[in-house]
Amino acid sequence: MAVPDGARRAVITGIGVVAPGEPGTKQFWDLLTSGRTTTRTITSFDASAFRSRMAAECDFDPVAAGLTQRQIRRWDRTTQFAVVAAREALEDSGIAGECDPERTGTMIGTACGMTISLDREYAIVSDEGAAWLVEEAHGSPYLYDYFVPSSMAAEVAWLAGAEGPVGIVSAGCTSGIDVVGHASDLIRDGEADVMVAGASDAAISPITVACFDAIKATSPRNDEPESASRPFDRTRDGFALGEGAAVFVLEERGHALRRGAHVYAEVAGHAARCNAFSMTGLRPDGAEMAEAIRHALARARLDPTDVDYVNAHGSATRQNDLHETNAFKAALGAHAYRTPVSSIKSMIGHSLGAICALEVAACALTIEHGVIPPTANLRHPDPECDLDYVPLVAREQRVSAALSVASGFGGFQSAIVLTAPHRGRA
Template identity: 40%
Template structure:
């Protein structure tokens, strides 16, 4: 029996560059940075005082205040992205409708409601246990967003959550596609988010020496593959995709961005935060995605890199790409859009999947900005500083998470697959 095919029929995002896909795409092609001094809290105690925040986010544009205030910021970001993706796909369900049992959600996040955790821990310390909010637990739990989307959009099929750090929402997309392939559902909301620009999270990442400390020039801080990179730019944001079984999409005449063709996963099995030197784990994830799709490495046109701008990741990922693609590694385009968005952690995979699908449907590759000084150890074509028009029929998106989780997603244009 032929495997059920999965296509993408809706996209949504809220991120440091924009509050919708069209504005986001325009910002990426302009090469704009989302970095700025922190506004969400008083950063005076921190060493690093900038981040890539979602700017001027008004939750009441998406929900009445009565409901919005019961969501952690991270949940609210995913809700907003989902609302856009659902509208884009033109699909909706009533409560209890039979088709709704064939629709579900997989939402990934690194940590869920860390902002609420910090707020309520402060309440506990300052005012005691009797003043901890009854909403604290539902807002903190990492699956709040999956639950909220299932409830709000009446999705009564599979509803679950992936929590694999910076690979989380890439896992969510892959897992959701597998659910459709297995025949359990026809439509899945898939993606994820992070809302962790908080003092506590920044302090933790800073203590790990993971963050760029370029306080004097925040927009130049995220410089993946550049020799002078010094750590990642913390971002926040959400991405949501509507994955749909191909025939289901065709029957209702849906517009299709592209086909989800490959899901690759591996573990470094090496260290809780450092990538395995040599990039063997990352390479196996990319190879697994190609194998899943039955796609030849030479057919890949573009890789949206994990590209965090940390000294370790960018070298390791470069080595991994070279080991999988051989000579073709020099002719394909690789860019890190984290140079603009910052690292949205659990939301990164989904937002970058949105980008991969846009490159496939638009034929333009967004650049790696802030690329000024080549690193001899990073010697691929990183699409430096300027977007590039190029036909992209097949795009790979990498996401690697603390814990050694490696995920690669492969998307193709329908013209390449049919």
Template identity: 40%
Template sequence: MTDFKRKRVVVTGVGAITPIGNTPTKFWEGLLTGKNGIGPITLFDASRHKCRIAAEVKGYDPLDYLDRKDANHMDRFAQFAVSASLQALQDAQFVISDLNAQQVGAIVGAGVGGIKVLEDQQEVYLTRGPDRCSPFMVPMMIANMAAGVTAIHTGAKGPNSCPATSCTAGAHAVGDAFRIVQRGDAQAMICGGTEAAITPLSIAGFAAARAVSTRNHDPAHASRPFDRDRDGFVLGEGAGILLLEELEHALSRNARIYAEIVGYGMTCDAYHMAAPRPGGEEAARAIQLALKDAALAPNQVSYINAHGTSTQANDATETAAIKKALGESAYKVAISSTKSMTGHLLGGSGGIEAVATVMAVANDQIPPTINLANSDPECDLDYVPHHCRAQIVEVALSNSYAFGGHNVTLAFQKFKN
């Protein structure tokens, strides 16, 4: 793709259903105040589990966005996606009609999909027999249904897909949507990620893999990215959605612009199913590719929203990757992990973290990394501990990494016409 063909792409709307707020405004307020979204699991009886804590979405009612019949035929992850997408369209004051429907698409990533439906229907199968399984089981379970029902409920008839790349799914969705608008295949794209995997089997599986925190006695301090005493991530749920729009189209309708998306880099470790490649070489290359795509230098980066999972391997590797990618500028950039507040939304994390990154650019405020009490010699960068920071944010990156070795970096810049 040659540069002269590229269209500029801007963010004109955001939507968020999260453990710390169910609107973009509440989510952003929660980030700036260091709100903790983690507590004991209430979605099921977790008393037999090694991990009994999670970051649940509270106070969410799907009937605020959907009629009862439609809501009943969707898994929670799909409900989140539709709700956040409708928020983003409303936030952008963007109307999809018969006149533009084919020029608006939806890409919504999900790493797990409808695991709650699968678990429930397995129980029906075992206790009541195969003939009693729901005819809606498969369409409620499959991960692509978030993108499908988002299109159904918004009317978007343009490009539609669902990255299922585990914890980079939401970031891949934003990057892929960026490319679609950039090359002129759509005027606007609804994009991001969603997940609702706080279920008995999911928690058991992550605990068996020793991936999650077991700080059950102190859930408020369980997610502690870059801290010496971190012991695993905390599973979260929710959805984060951006409305990306071709610049000239946005200007023609006097849209408010949060930021311009300017870069997308993705690589693979090709190393291990679950562990990152030591040294972070390919994660660093994703950062470098995003900067190259955006024609930006390392010293221009103001802020990085880190993947920052609160696992021993990830946080040290991501720190090494940032140093490798930015060189001496790594020590001058502000970095934070919003997972310290929201937990890890798996396929939804890239979506809500893209929203957080865009809001940082728009508001010149950097969310903190809470619970960073004890420094780790391997994690020696500026992680904005405890409190938010007022700072001009000209360029911001959002990093996402995943099982399978996926690495994604998105680059956003303050909009200048």
């Protein structure tokens, strides 16, 4: 039986991050607050034949991260990111030995799954694409795991010793928000007391670059990659690909308080909508995103004027930035003009399903430290995008309620609200 709304609350007690630049939550936060960008010419393969040849890559050494040679051989880069981020989150929470395995669950989000390994293995079994009938004998013995993203959730569950609910959320670019929202709902509904939840994607590969080249969604500013991602700037011309993972330990609030855990923030509300309009197109009025924001705030029992900061999707495409600017105005009213908004994609690129988990981490750290990350590269404001986008430099400001939003292919629109642990609920 579902527990009455408000009787159980979900809080974040552990954060683990693998992001472009150096891995680790502290390194991630230092990068964001410094306003530095990580976008560079792609180094993982020869991208010279592509329209967009840059990305925000993680400086990730699996050996230095503590993975064994067997794990490195068996796991796709996406799984490596997820496990390393989950391990940091578990250590950060200090929850080892303090939770019931049957009341602990795992949920991982991803947009693309094991892209790099599937791309590599197809090239091998097809003799670089020359053979229509592939030679499966040449494939990796772990190929099945690459086809099934749930293998990633299983690895994280084994790491955590979690025997409760387990699942995968794959909703494109909203996956990172949706997975945290759904995991929090499992806690609120009484299905679990602890959830290890987050999202991971490592999709900087020829097939991914080719797909985004085809629809001209990525920036072609190859001569200046560090400033190519320009959310809300009138010169914006697309996003830069990224990669990474963020994983959280979510706990029922009473469970966390009884063991004296440090609480970063409460996951106060989450909602998702679909525009039922286009696979890739967005209506400029942002009506569906605005509706998701309203419902997330309603679940959080907050008024629009309670929002202190908005972490935008901010993909730097012509249509997205206008779409969500109008959504903020529709959902928050006049308060939208008084609310700081920023996009961390300007610094770490767009890591598809993982980016929203990284943005949730940024919101939790913003609440923790009282510093709002900037929108890098915003030097020429678009007059149609006329809100306060915190250009170039981080801003010290107390934040008690942070809103994060996302748009995804298929018309998906998601919103999540995080609040300070000391903040009460009406």
